[in-house]
Amino acid sequence: MQFKDQISFVQQHIKKNKMRVFMTVLAATMGTAFLIVLASVGFGIHETVREEVLSNRLVTEIQVYTNEMDEEKAEELKKRDHVKAVIFRQHLGTMQQSSVGEFTGDHELIVTDFVEEGKVNFELQEGRLPQKSNEVVVGSHFADNLIDQQDVGEDGEFTTYKGKLIGEQFIYKIGDDKGDLIEDEIPLTIVGVGKKPAKDWDQDRKVYADASIIPELEKIYFSHVDKIDEEHPDAQQLFYGNVNVYADKLENVKAVSAALKDDGYSVYSISEELEQLDVFFLALKAGLVFVGTIAILIASIGIFNTMTMAVTERTREIGVMKAIGADPKLIQRLFLMESAWIGILGTVLAVVISYGVSIVSNYVLPIIVTAALGEEDLGGMNVTFSIIPWQLVVIASTISIGVAMISGWRPARKATKIDVINALRQEL
Amino acid sequence: MISIRNLNHSFKVGKKGKERQVPVLKGLTFDIADGEIVSIVGKSGSGKSTLLHIMAGFLTPESGEIHVQGVQTSSFSEVESAKFRLDHFGFVFQNFQLMPGLTAFENVELPLTLKGISKSERQEKVNDLMQSVGLTDVQDHYPNELSGGQQQRVSIARALVTDPPIIFADEPTGSLDSETEADVLLLIQSLNKTRGITFVIITHDDEVAQTANRVYRMHDGVLTEGGVQHAI
Numbered sequence: 001m002q003f004k005d006q007i008s009f010v011q012q013h014i015k016k017n018k019m020r021v022f023m024t025v026l027a028a029t030m031g032t033a034f035l036i037v038l039a040s041v042g043f044g045i046h047e048t049v050r051e052e053v054l055s056n057r058l059v060t061e062i063q064v065y066t067n068e069m070d071e072e073k074a075e076e077l078k079k080r081d082h083v084k085a086v087i088f089r090q091h092l093g094t095m096q097q098s099s100v101g102e103f104t105g106d107h108e109l110i111v112t113d114f115v116e117e118g119k120v121n122f123e124l125q126e127g128r129l130p131q132k133s134n135e136v137v138v139g140s141h142f143a144d145n146l147i148d149q150q151d152v153g154e155d156g157e158f159t160t161y162k163g164k165l166i167g168e169q170f171i172y173k174i175g176d177d178k179g180d181l182i183e184d185e186i187p188l189t190i191v192g193v194g195k196k197p198a199k200d201w202d203q204d205r206k207v208y209a210d211a212s213i214i215p216e217l218e219k220i221y222f223s224h225v226d227k228i229d230e231e232h233p234d235a236q237q238l239f240y241g242n243v244n245v246y247a248d249k250l251e252n253v254k255a256v257s258a259a260l261k262d263d264g265y266s267v268y269s270i271s272e273e274l275e276q277l278d279v280f281f282l283a284l285k286a287g288l289v290f291v292g293t294i295a296i297l298i299a300s301i302g303i304f305n306t307m308t309m310a311v312t313e314r315t316r317e318i319g320v321m322k323a324i325g326a327d328p329k330l331i332q333r334l335f336l337m338e339s340a341w342i343g344i345l346g347t348v349l350a351v352v353i354s355y356g357v358s359i360v361s362n363y364v365l366p367i368i369v370t371a372a373l374g375e376e377d378l379g380g381m382n383v384t385f386s387i388i389p390w391q392l393v394v395i396a397s398t399i400s401i402g403v404a405m406i407s408g409w410r411p412a413r414k415a416t417k418i419d420v421i422n423a424l425r426q427e428l
Numbered sequence: 429m430i431s432i433r434n435l436n437h438s439f440k441v442g443k444k445g446k447e448r449q450v451p452v453l454k455g456l457t458f459d460i461a462d463g464e465i466v467s468i469v470g471k472s473g474s475g476k477s478t479l480l481h482i483m484a485g486f487l488t489p490e491s492g493e494i495h496v497q498g499v500q501t502s503s504f505s506e507v508e509s510a511k512f513r514l515d516h517f518g519f520v521f522q523n524f525q526l527m528p529g530l531t532a533f534e535n536v537e538l539p540l541t542l543k544g545i546s547k548s549e550r551q552e553k554v555n556d557l558m559q560s561v562g563l564t565d566v567q568d569h570y571p572n573e574l575s576g577g578q579q580q581r582v583s584i585a586r587a588l589v590t591d592p593p594i595i596f597a598d599e600p601t602g603s604l605d606s607e608t609e610a611d612v613l614l615l616i617q618s619l620n621k622t623r624g625i626t627f628v629i630i631t632h633d634d635e636v637a638q639t640a641n642r643v644y645r646m647h648d649g650v651l652t653e654g655g656v657q658h659a660i
Contacts, residue, residue, distance in 0.1 A: 005541050016529055320525045323486065324586075325514025326542050328506055420486045424525060 001330055010337045013310065021342065024306040028346025029353065031299035032400040035292025036354035036393070037361075040386040042288045044362075046281035048384050053273060059250050060084065061120075062257050064243040065266040071211075077245055078116075080259065082252035085119035087112060090214075090239040094221070095175035098188075098207065100168060103146035103161040107138070109172065109207045111214060111239070120246050127166045127192030133212035137192040138165060139204030165190045172207070174217060176224045184220045186213075214239070289395060296400055299346070300407040307339050307411035311418075318415050319423020328416035335415050339408020343401040350400065351393055358386040430460040430483065430594065430628070435492030437478060452478045454649040456492070460628060460642075462593065465620050467629040469637035470646030477598065479646070480630045484517060484596050485509035497593065514542060518587025518625075522599035524579040526571040526586075532578075533558065533567040536585045543590065553589060561585045561615065577608035584615060594626045601636055613639050 001009075014021050064077075074088035090111040098107045114122070114129045114137075130136055146161035172186045188207070197204055221238045245267075247256045253271040260267045311318070318331055365385045435456040440447040452475045460466045470476040481487040483494060485501055494502040501512060518539075519525075526535045533554055540550045558564050561581045571579055580600065587595045597616070601609035617639065619625055629640055637643050644651050 001542050002544050002546075005544075005547075009541075012529060316525075317527055317529075320527060321538075321542070322510065323484070323513070323519055323525070324539050324542065325510050325512075325517070327510050330542070421481055424521065 001326075006330075006334060006337060009334060010341060013314075013338060014341065017306075017310070020306055020309070024302045024342050025346045025349070027299040027302040028296070028342055028400060028404060029349040031292075031296040032347050032350030032396055033353045033357070034295040035289060035399065036350060036388060036396045037357050037386065038292045039285055039288045039392050039396070040354065040358050040388045042281060042285040043387040043389055043392060044384045046277075046285070047387050048382070049277060049281075050274065051382060051384075053270065053277065059270050059274075060247045060253055062245045062247065062253060062260065062267050062269040064245055064260060065268070066243070069241045069243050074243060077243065077260075080245075080256065082248050082256050083245055084248040085116045085246045087116050087120065087244045087246070088241055089244070090211075090241045092174060092217070092238060093240050094177070094238065095179060095181065097173045097175075097181060098146070098170050099173075100146055100161055100163070100170040102148045102150055104149055105142075105145035105147060105205070107142060107145060107205050107207045109136075109209055109213075111209050111211055114208075114210060117208075123195040124192045125195045127190070130191055130208075130210045133210065133216065134186070134188050135191045135210070136188045136213075137194055137208040138190050139194045139206045139208075140196040141203040141205045142190075142193070142207070144203065145205045165193055167191075174221060176221070182220055182224050184223075186216060186220070289399075292396070293399055293403075296403050300403045303339055303342055303404050303407040304411065306342070307335060307408045308414070310338065311335065311411045311415045314415075315418055315423050316426040318418045319420050319426070322418065322420045323424060332412045332416045335412035336405055336408050339412070340401060340405050342408075343404025346404070347397045347400045350396070354388055358388050361386050429462050429495075429497060430626070431493075431495040432459070432483070433457050433493045433495075435479075435482065435489055435494065437475075437482060437487070437490045437492075452649050453482070453489070456649075456651055458644060458651060460626060462626055463620070463624045464642055465616065465627040465629065465640040466642045466644065467631055467637040467640035468644045468646055468651075469631055469634060471632060474646040475649040476630050476632075476646045480596055480598055480628070483628065484519070485513055514539065514590065516592055516594060518590065518592040518595035520580070520583050520587050520595060520597040520600045522602035524571070524576075524583045524603070526579060526582055528571055531568050531570055532563055532574065532582045535571070535582055536563075536589050539586060539590045554585075557585050557589055561588075575608075576604050577611060580604060580608070580612050581615070584612070584619075588619065588623075588625075591623075592625070594628065597627060597629045599631055600629060601631070601633070609636070 066073075069088065071088065074086050077083060077086045092109055096106060096109055098105055118129070124137065125140060127137070143161045143163075143165060148159040148161075152158045167190065169187050169189045172188050173181050173184070174186075175181050188209070194204055194208070218238060225238075245256060245260065247253045250271065253269050257267050257269050257271070321331060322328065362385050366383060369383075435453050436451070437453040438449045438451040441450050442448050456479065468476045468479060478487065482489045482502075483496075485504060489502055492502065493500060496512075496516060499512070501509070504512060526532075527538065530538065536557060537550050537554045540553060545553075555564075558567050561584060563578065563581055563585060566574055566578055569578075571582070574582065580603075584595075584600075600616070601612055604612060613636065616627055616629070620627055627640075629636065631637050
């Protein structure tokens with residue numbers, strides 16, 4: 001029997017029992033749509049959390065922890081394969097103070113390599129990068145932390161610096177190992193202001209300087225503090241470094257991290273965090289698909305029932321076909337095609353409905369949730385409640401059509417086992 | 429040619445654990461020549477239908493051999509048997525056994541569809557056949573819209589459509605009035621003459637049996653009487 005004839009044969013039988021088939025397709029549709037929508041919530045939350053994690057950091061960043069980092073080692077790291085940039089930032093391990101006229105604040109100074117910073121994500125909102133040892137770039141919230149100490153009210157209100165920053169000179173002081181401010185003043189000129197961080201709550205008040213400032217700072221510091229040597233092993237050092245290595249591509253983060261670990265460095269990258277996150281959400285999504293599958297299994301009872309009824313009702317017809325010479329495998333295939341058709345139609349409808357539900361829920365749910373919370377937005381988060389990736393459609397379709405065919409398999413087998421003689425004896 | 433040798437068959441009857449074997453066919457040996465009309469006549473329960481079912485491959489005999497056109501069919505599997513039936517046999521049943529959801533045309537077309545023949549070829553063949561059995565006017569009617577005689581003609585057309593060398597007819601006139609019965613028997617004789625098809629007619633009616641070239645009489649599972657040889 002030709003395939004197109006098999007299809008037309010199946011269609012004829014379906015037409016004869018439109019209502020029963022419709023109800024079965026409806027049950028299959030509801031089960032599959034439930035699975036897709038349920039799992040889509042897992043995909044949606046996963047994406048929301050991923051976006052939230054990624055929005056705070058560069059995905060290619062690998063944080064390297066070591067006590068023995070210096071310029072030489074940082075240079076060595078730059079030469080490694082798939083390394084785009086190595087940012088060796090040195091922080092001062094002592095108290096610091098900046099002041100512009102009456103305004104003072106405790107800004108942290110960071111010594112860094114602006115060439116390497118520029119390769120990654122260091123951008124200025126105005127001005128230029130430092131070219132001399134006393135030129136610095138300040139963070140976007142630098143001025144917010146400059147407070148007029150003479151004008152602090154009793155109720156805690158204070159005035160912050162509102163003047164221009166570019167070209168402004170300010171006095172920078174550092175403390176000694178006992179926490180006292182050293183009187184020696186270091187005049188620094190602001191030549192650039194860094195770009196605002198992506199998040200509103202993230203405030204950048206730092207002062208960024210080139211490595212050429214180190215000798216001057218060390219000179220002042222060690223004129224008041226003992227250097228670390230055999231006589232003073234517990235003396236406090238001035239600079240503590242941290243290194244961030246940036247891979248050229250996200251795919252290479254793992255390889256670069258592994259190479260660093262092999263060389264004895266302790267490393268942390270967002271890809272590791274994402275990996276853990278992905279494992280967690282994979283388990284969650286698998287759980288949701290499992291729960292959704294139960295709905296499909298319930299729908300499969302309907303398919304089993306419909307197909308069993310179809311076989312029972314058509315016993316005489318099956319007997320006639322077998323008597324004429326129909327291959328039992330053909331009869332089995334015809335019934336399997338019928339149950340598969342129910343599964344396919346149910347799945348197609350379910351996919352269409354699920355996408356509709358997903359779109360509507362992504363539009364409506366944020367409105368309801370924000371209204372319920374009484375806030376204008378969800379804490380600045382871009383929440384996606386439901387996402388239906390093509391993989392979910394493939395998984396749900398496979399389960400749905402697979403379950404439909406398994407449900408139809410037993411009735412189809414029963415059809416092949418029908419005894420011709422008994423079938424022909426059935427009353428019309 | 430159908431050649432049957434020492435054919436035995438029995439059925440189990442009674443409750444499970446207390447079954448007993450009831451022999452239905454007892455050592456049958458006979459031949460049916462090509463182009464013959466053979467009738468097997470007997471009372472109800474004589475075993476004639478069981479004989480037809482075994483010859484047609486619906487049942488596997490307990491012992492004995494059946495050869496159809498030189499092929500031993502008695503040891504066929506279900507699938508082999510189905511394939512052989514489709515290629516070599518046609519069937520006419522007492523209650524017509526037409527598919528209620530198919531038109532007369534589609535019912536006749538069904539064996540060709542099962543054989544995987546193309547639609548255009550099927551239509552050509554079925555159109556010719558419907559014309560030759562006088563069913564062109566009712567070819568789009570469903571079985572329940574046809575008279576008994578018309579339904580049996582459709583059934584005969586379905587049996588003929590694959591050009592089988594042998595047609596088994598199980599009480600072909602059992603559901604027909606005497607006038608229609610005569611028509612159907614004439615049609616069978618005419619097809620036998622014009623197409624050389626072998627007909628094996630199972631009947632309880634002596635009158636119907638006498639229209640055959642050879643008559644076998646079944647009694648308690650034994651062919652008790654040789655047939656009457658008519659001129660072909």
